[in-house]
Amino acid sequence: QPALTQPAAVSGSPGQSITISCTGTNSDVGGYNRVSWFQQHPGGAPKLIIYDVNNRPSGVSGRFSGSKSGNTASLTIFGLQPEDEAHYYCASYRHINTWVFGGGTKLTVL
């Protein structure tokens, strides 16, 4: 059982916005601002798109945005594009000194 809960699948049409949730506990998501998001295309390695809840690494599109409220972190993708179709994983630091991933969400661009 994954440590963090994500919806199995979300979908949206090109140009729309979607949000993927990532729910944990006070010991991880809710207790620390150390949530990351990764994008993984089929057969590829994960790519970091958000770190520390809402920071984007250089080179990542501004269409990706992260936020957090309580024990739930969220990834919002604005202006969906076909190339956004992928799996998305959240990860969080967990007390004490561990990291946990979510179960992953498959995004389909209709």
Place this chain on the structure above:
Amino acid sequence: QITLRESGPTLVKPKQILTLTCSVSGFSITSTGVGVAWVRQPPGKALEWLAHIYWNENKLYSPSLQNKITISRDTARNQVVLTMTSVDPVDTATYFCVHMDVLSLTSLRFDSWGRGILVNVAS
């Protein structure tokens, strides 16, 4: 440019020891603020953090696997090694090594990933 490459056996028998090596370039594993992590992904399933090692050789392990895995390094070769004892078919997965950029005591990012190596555990 940071690159990481995983190497090791792609088929291991149950109860054997698995040793995977992460060879890195573009950075030194002993540079301040650097870490290397191992993350695995069973076929069709989610990512799972296993362990990581910092530039100062501090190590962290997944609580569920800490009695089964060891992370170490070879500074002369700029490599990080993951050893897993008594493997089981459930350990079949793609194993990724990951560069960590430690920004502060409370901030790090898993910012560069190797391509991964698929390891099958079967008799």
